[in-house]
Structures are given as C-alpha cells and as structure tokens.
Amino acid sequence: MGKNSNQLSKKGSHIMANKVLVIGSGVAGLSAACELAELDIDVEIVEQSDFPGGHAIQYTCKATDTCVKCGACMVEEKLDRVVNHPKIKVMTGTRVQDVSKSDDFSLKLVKKPLFIDPEKCTNCGVCFEKCPEKGAVVKGFSRNHSPFYAISEDKCLYLKDRSCTICQEACPEKAIDLNVPEEAKSTRADAVILATGFTPFNPVSKPYGYGEFRNVVTNLELERMLRTDGRVLKPSTGTEAENIAFIQCVGSRDAKLNHLWCSKVCCGSALRMAGLVKARQPGTQLTFFYMDVQTFGRDFDVFYAKVRKDVRLIRAIPGDIYPVAGDRLQVTFLDNVSSETMQEEFDLVVLSVGMTPCRGLQETAETLQVQLAETGFAEKDGQGTPASEKGVFLAGAVTGPMSIPESIASAGNTAFEVVKYLGV
Ligand SMILES: Cc1cc2nc3c(=O)[nH]c(=O)nc-3n(C[C@H](O)[C@H](O)[C@H](O)COP(=O)(O)OP(=O)(O)OC[C@H]3O[C@@H](n4cnc5c(N)ncnc54)[C@H](O)[C@@H]3O)c2cc1C
Ligand code: SF4
Ligand code: SF4
Numbered sequence: 001m002g003k004n005s006n007q008l009s010k011k012g013s014h015i016m017a018n019k020v021l022v023i024g025s026g027v028a029g030l031s032a033a034c035e036l037a038e039l040d041i042d043v044e045i046v047e048q049s050d051f052p053g054g055h056a057i058q059y060t061c062k063a064t065d066t067c068v069k070c071g072a073c074m075v076e077e078k079l080d081r082v083v084n085h086p087k088i089k090v091m092t093g094t095r096v097q098d099v100s101k102s103d104d105f106s107l108k109l110v111k112k113p114l115f116i117d118p119e120k121c122t123n124c125g126v127c128f129e130k131c132p133e134k135g136a137v138v139k140g141f142s143r144n145h146s147p148f149y150a151i152s153e154d155k156c157l158y159l160k161d162r163s164c165t166i167c168q169e170a171c172p173e174k175a176i177d178l179n180v181p182e183e184a185k186s187t188r189a190d191a192v193i194l195a196t197g198f199t200p201f202n203p204v205s206k207p208y209g210y211g212e213f214r215n216v217v218t219n220l221e222l223e224r225m226l227r228t229d230g231r232v233l234k235p236s237t238g239t240e241a242e243n244i245a246f247i248q249c250v251g252s253r254d255a256k257l258n259h260l261w262c263s264k265v266c267c268g269s270a271l272r273m274a275g276l277v278k279a280r281q282p283g284t285q286l287t288f289f290y291m292d293v294q295t296f297g298r299d300f301d302v303f304y305a306k307v308r309k310d311v312r313l314i315r316a317i318p319g320d321i322y323p324v325a326g327d328r329l330q331v332t333f334l335d336n337v338s339s340e341t342m343q344e345e346f347d348l349v350v351l352s353v354g355m356t357p358c359r360g361l362q363e364t365a366e367t368l369q370v371q372l373a374e375t376g377f378a379e380k381d382g383q384g385t386p387a388s389e390k391g392v393f394l395a396g397a398v399t400g401p402m403s404i405p406e407s408i409a410s411a412g413n414t415a416f417e418v419v420k421y422l423g424v
C-alpha cells in the first residue's frame, strides 16, 4: 500500500516534501539515510547516544599487509556522507517519546542536554585535558563528527554536586554551558525506519570474572583499544599483553540463556583482530577457544587459511577462569582429544560476546506497532498487518545478528521499500 502519488504530502494548507525519520544512526540508519537523501527525500536521524555511527564506528581497521574485508572503513565513509549531506539532519542525544499517526506521523522527541554547542566547538580538546574527573569528558570515535567531545551526565562533578566548572571556564570558544536543560521537540514524518541495532551481551553472569578481573575484556573493548591505542595492553599494568586467549560464543548459542542463535560475526571479527595483533605485536601468543568457526565476508577462507598459522585453535569452551600469580588468569577447559580437564595461564582473556536484541526495543516496538520474534529481535514478516504497510520499516541488526555489509544491504532494501511506499 503506497502513501502518495507524488513527492509532496499535504498537511493542513501546507504542502511539504516527503520526510523520513530514521531511529538509530548505526551503519544501517546511516546507509538508509544516504540512499533516501540521494533521491531528494528529507531525512532526520534520531540517535540516543552522544555520537553517531553505532557500534561499528568503534571498530578498528584490521588490514595488515592487505585489506581483510572487515568492513570497518565503510562506516566512516557513510558517516562522512551523512554529516555533509544537505538533505540529512542528525539529532544526537535524542529519543522518540511518543508517536501518533493520521495521514503522516507526528513524533514527540526528547533531547537530553548536550552541554557542548556544536556551532561554537572547534574540537581543541582543552575540556578533555583540563577535566579533573576521569570519564567526565569523553572522546567520540570519529573526527568526521563534531563535536568530537561530550560531557557525561553520570560522571561530571558539576552535574553531581555543582563542585566543578573547570571545562566551562577553560573553553576558549565559550562552547560549554553546564546549565542547558533537556529539550522537548516535535517533528513529522511520512515514514519511519527503525534501525536501533543490537545490544552486546553483558557477560557478568558467566563464570569468567568479567567486571572482577581487570584482564578479562570483551571483544568490543578490544576493538576500542586497538582503535585508540593501536596495540593490545593489559588493563592491570598498561603493558603489552603477550599471551592472549579468545573465548568464543559468549552469550550466543547458549541454551541456558535461551540465546540459541549464532551471532555470525564474532568468529570472523576475533580472528581478524588476532591477525592484526600478530602483525603489530609479533611475539604475542594467541589461543582461540571455539565451538565452530563461522565464516563471513568476502575472501574469508583465504584469510582463515593464513591466520590459522598464527593462532592456536582449541575446540572447547572453557568452564571458568581464576586469577593466579600476579595478574595472570587460569583458564579451565575440557580437552577434546584426551577428554581430560586442562588448565592454562594467560595474561589477557577476550570474551567474544554476541549480539542480543537492542535494549528498550520492546517499548519502541510497542510505540511503533512493530512485532517481535521469539528471540526478541524485531520481525519483518510476522503475523497480522506488516508494520511497513503502516509506514514503519526495519533496517539492520534490529532484526537479528548481521555483519556491516549485510546491514548496509538491508538498509538499501529498506530504502527501496520506503520509496515504493511514498510513491516517489
Ligand atoms: C564485538 C563485535 C565486533 C563486530 N565486528 C564486525 C566486523 O569486524 N565486521 C562486520 O561486518 N561486522 C561486525 N560486527 C557486526 C556490526 O557491529 C553490525 O553489523 C552493525 O553494527 C549493525 O549496525 P546497525 O546500524 O544495525 O546497529 P548498531 O551498530 O547497533 O547501531 C544502532 C544505533 O541505534 C541507536 N539506538 C538504539 N536505540 C535507540 C533509540 N531508542 N533511539 C535512538 N537511537 C537508538 C544506538 O545508540 C546505535 O547508535 C561486530 C559486532 C560485534 C558485537
Ligand atoms: S574546550 Fe570548548 S572548543 Fe575545545 S573541545 Fe572542549 S568544548 Fe570544544
Ligand atoms: S564541570 Fe568539571 S567534572 Fe564536569 S566535565 Fe567540566 S571539568 Fe569535568
């Protein structure tokens, strides 16, 4: 069922160009926005966090002597296009609070205080350097978006007890206002794209000491470390890790959690990170505990054959982890060949956490009348009238685990469906 027969929609006596609201600025939301804007459709992107780009903007390029097709650079390219496109407006720190639909959608938005004025900020970094509280001024992941810095509501001392105004006074551009209030906004749209992605599994419930032992980190934390420091450092000492274990399938393919799905991307992502670590820190020993190796992406088989020479593969999922002498960690696992319980020491353990349904999806899905599958991910073709017939479309990992290229392809298909619906 299409909406308009031409590119304009009527509201009262006004005639307005078609406008699409995209919820979520991950690679799927950015890609859908680019496709639509190229067709001269106005797009507004609503992003709840301080920075656009979703999870994938946090990943490092894993190329060594050649490109390993990890897809990380594709996100930077999309973000660059979005921030410079005259038909696209990005609203960070913003959530949809309420939606009503008659001919088009009327949406109430809430914008949290962002404290740094993007029009005035020159990204000089003075606020970051001068702030006395760790984590109160945070850096973004991409210089393609300004401001590159944000003030954390949870950590800032002024917002806690009014005891500090250092950054506001030090900012040479007077770009910081610590008293900015939350803002209620409203907007309209002819169609809505839900591209809220996924939430990484939180491994605190697993017996691996995450949150307790400093040298147990997640794959996402390793991605960020490689992106910002370029090397793998032990959080306990800040020195280079020499013996690293990757534990796969943490929070995926797990009957106890009722997470029966494979997250599809974490095997390839971990092995590509291992390849990068070996190239940058050649003395590092790398061990990979796994169930099956899922291959994704173009040319993965060629890459896999190469990386197998650098990584010791053990087909077992460890039972638990204990701290031993110094800051080392002892990993216990059942050896598949001898059927004996084995113990080995490592100085860093990386948990390859999988993808789970986006936090808050149930509430957003109810507001937009989107159906959820048994897994908790959004369902494209559930029972009853598909949400798309009412002008609500889905893109990317909000529907289930997928890679960056798959998310881009999904967004392309969604943009095509939206165009058909609008009758453009
Ligand atoms: C550890 C790890 C490593 C990975 N490595 C690779 C890799 O090397 N190569 C690869 O191809 N894929 C990789 N992936 C998969 C990749 O992260 C996804 O394909 C991609 O991020 C999906 O994009 P998305 O836009 O659908 O979702 P997301 O990246 O999750 O983006 C969703 C966005 O929506 C925002 N949002 C959520 N809820 C709301 C709301 N209510 N209102 C407003 N905004 C909201 C979020 O803040 C976020 O910015 C990896 C995944 C993991 C977990
Ligand atoms: S000190 Fe001011 S201009 Fe410099 S990065 Fe911070 S907010 Fe921006
Ligand atoms: S007010 Fe103080 S604690 Fe808060 S961000 Fe600025 S410098 Fe940091």
Ligand code: SF4
Residues within 6 Å of the ligand: 248, 249, 250, 252, 253, 261, 262, 263, 264, 265, 266, 267, 268, 291, 292, 293, 294, 352, 354
């Ligand atoms: S991609 Fe690999 S690590 Fe991730 S859930 Fe699937 S099998 Fe496990």
